Amino acid sequence: MTEGRRLADGSEHWSPISFEDRMETVEFRVHESAHITVDTSVCETCPSRECIVVCPANLFVPTADGGIVFNYEYCFECGSCYIVCNKEGALSWNYPVGGHGVVFHRT
């Protein structure tokens, strides 16, 4: 996925960056145990699956067979997914173990 948008005059005003490179700019101290777990069997019956578009870290990925693949590792811990999730029991959401998870840069 690229973020570059071609302007009317055909120019690119910044170089496109892949989502992977975007997330490479963020430090995550990943703990071995997941702080969010998703019961993807519940997601299969969810008609809206709003988590896919709102998650700023793009952690909810739809699969061809109508399921969802979720990975907790590069998570901002923002909470958007559980706020929009409207399927009872689909998400279990906790903060990561102390000292782990996202670490924004200091100078």
Added chain:
Amino acid sequence: MTTTADSFDAIIVGAGPAGSCAALALAKAGKRVVLIERGPFPGSKNMYGGVVYPRILDSLIDQWWNDMPVQRWVTRRTTMLLTETQAFSVDFRTTAWGQVPYNGATTYRPDFDNWLANKAELAGAVVVCSTTVTGLIRNSSGAVCGVTTDRPDGDLHARVVVACDGVNSFLAKQAGLYTCTESSHFTLGAKETLTLPKEVIDERFGVRGLEGVDIEILGGTGGVNGGGFLYTNYDTVGIGVVLKLSQLAAQSQRPEQIIATLKAHPAIAPLIDGATLKEYSAHLIPEAGISMMPTFVADGLLVAGDAAAMCLAAGIWLEGVNFAMASGMYAAEAIVEALALGDTSAKGLAGYLKRLESTFVLKDHRKLRRAPQLVLSDRVQHMYPQLIANVAERMFRVDNPLPKPGLRKIFAEERKRLGVRTRDLLKDASDGFKSFG
């Protein structure tokens, strides 16, 4: 209840601006206070889209500006309305805000929050990082008297717990004080910190030295209700979007794509040309003000900062860190009072609510209670920026040999063309006047 079993007078959960100010004020009052932070250092989990207004720090830290980790002092404030091809700006600058006692600053939250927690520690607070609070401990009468943590033997006891655990406040939720999970009451903030040489920033934004610019943007968010922001740090700029979560969820553009749309706008693109991504970040914002706030006080428990939904999202005023700092400080003052009385029940801690009600914290929120909904409404988001931009374009366009049409005529024609109903316009103007007037 015995007091000898308490290790601390107060436990503060979360070393953000609310928690650190609570801990600092309690430590200065000689109380035994522990400040618990789940990140490896204070501020490591925190980001925002803007500016810290530190006036409230005057009463906590003498001449705070001497060592606060400031990127730039905001001396220029622009409010910008964007349509797809137009931009209408109100631009204000003053040299006064670049001098003592200052007005607002851009700062990296991991730097600022860490600095503030350090002040609390220097005053005598015990700061414990890398520790996630997992729940509340209650005594036999149901009053909160401590917290459980994810450390081995990590239970802590105190007379009072202050939940400063942020927008998702699981403590306030666990205590039954905070019940709002309505997605239309939250916005998602997503931001890119972009590297640009200081000289380039100075030149493009028309500033020098440590002068800085804060641009608040309405429109340019790909049709999703919300807003944008662009502000200068020393040698980076922060650019991002704030998106109404319920609307973001109901369409197909992802947050980073909407940032890209904003960055490509003809009024924005030249400002950030050639910049490279230093860090991407995101956070949830409690946006609905007073209508989503929790109960602030329970027996042995206070709630402050984002955990109490104290962010002020009122269009021309976008604040939060100042509300967090003040609420933390008032929580501390109420605790000192309650400890002196020997009553840390909700009744004994009622001084907190009294302080919130009598200061800007709830006065601003009450006055601006209509603002968040108004600002995020479809008319304010889409119709009015287009109306204002079209009127401006026609006012400043020279249509010779036609004579100038006059503002009233242009306004009436553009209003009709965009289908803005007089009834709605009057109602919104009335709401706007009640809020901002």
